Amino acid sequence: MWLSILLLLVAFLPSNIDSGKTQARVLKAGHTRLLDIPQFGFYGTPQSDEDGDMFFHANTGSFSAAVVLKLSHSSYAPTVYVADEISQTHLMFLGFSVTPEGIVSILAQGLDKKIYSIKFSSAGAVIQRTILYIPEKFAVNDFAVFESGTIIVSGFYLPEAAPELRGKSLITFFDESGTIKKQLKDDISAIDVAKAIKKISEGGSTIGKDGCLYILQGNEILVMGQEGDIVRRIKYEKPEEYSATKIAISRGLISVWLAKNEGDYGIVPEYIILNQSSGEMMAEYVPETELGNNAISFSAADGFTFFKIESGKVKLTTAALR
């Protein structure tokens, strides 16, 4: 009799308790704002500066088009950053970076195969172009630029690279002139490159108020100084089927965006919150259906902001932490 009851209890335990995974809380739709901006699409995850301004790799018809759109957090006034041709050679987008102060840089490859870091003024004018040495057969999954001018490019060697390099990760620190200051190879884990190229691209970084770079590397966040020194590692649990795609920090809270495949093209999101100083996991969140699956920014005060289109216009909805 007791054995039967015990078996029944075990059978009806939720699967997430079986796996030791904490219960994700559901984010609910809160304040909504419809912007006077035509519907648009974008690639990857947007970035934010410390004021909450949002920066998108806008879809103007091609992933390769190096166009970043800023929407101011208060008025939603736009600023457009375009990496124009250099010596009549087209530039193909590889990544972009926003400093906490809102300075935009775009990483792009020219038809001359050179890699350029292009820095913009806050008004959207190109103010500096720096040529960077990045190895061939290498996938960039993160690009960040410090206010001081230090440039960081991280990624991994593709399956087409030499056998001894395939799947090896590499983080390179350049100075403002493009000279390599430091490279990290052995301190970071290699990846299963065959799996990595079929998953949603991982990676993301943000610069904290402590002046350190917080960079996603699989199941850990590397906290790095501007000289390439590893200050600490924050480990977190992530099921293998999820990719970590974005990191944001606000008032001592780190949020990490996770995404897994669903069906042919779908994405199921999950968001985790960590304590910035202790690294402790504080909560996991999933959005309710009404919010959609597209959180674009995070703040400790307002929670997550979700992007949707309604009546041909951009609609932003906040979802407070609960």
Add this chain to the structure above:
Amino acid sequence: MKNGVLALVFFFLVSVVAMAQCGDHVAIQQVTCCEGGLVRLPVCVGFGTGCETGTGGIISPCNSGGVCGYLLPGDCLDAKATNPNDAFAHPDEWFARADAKAFHDAIFGNEPKIKFVSCSTDKSEFNNWLEAKLRDQRKRI
């Protein structure tokens, strides 16, 4: 003479197909559709042989209109619309290309073929808005 011209044209077409590789590599990116939903799609990244041929196709699983990019080999610079309401080449034309099919199979295996959606007539509304903002901005700089 006529046979020679035909052979030359055939050689040119074969060369274009053979050259129509993706950029430097393919990455599975999160892409926000024009209706605001997030999907995952392979995109060409960087410059690679054939990108400059402008022979690409664009595929979109997005439900509504708009230029929702799904870039495939060759679609790097100069892909042209073949229909006023389509952004790029027709899917039948695209999948007739041997390298495109091999690429698709490598990425999706036995998953069903991707849906193609024509862009709506207002596909350029955002681009026009963006260009106008850029023009205003450049006057101020």
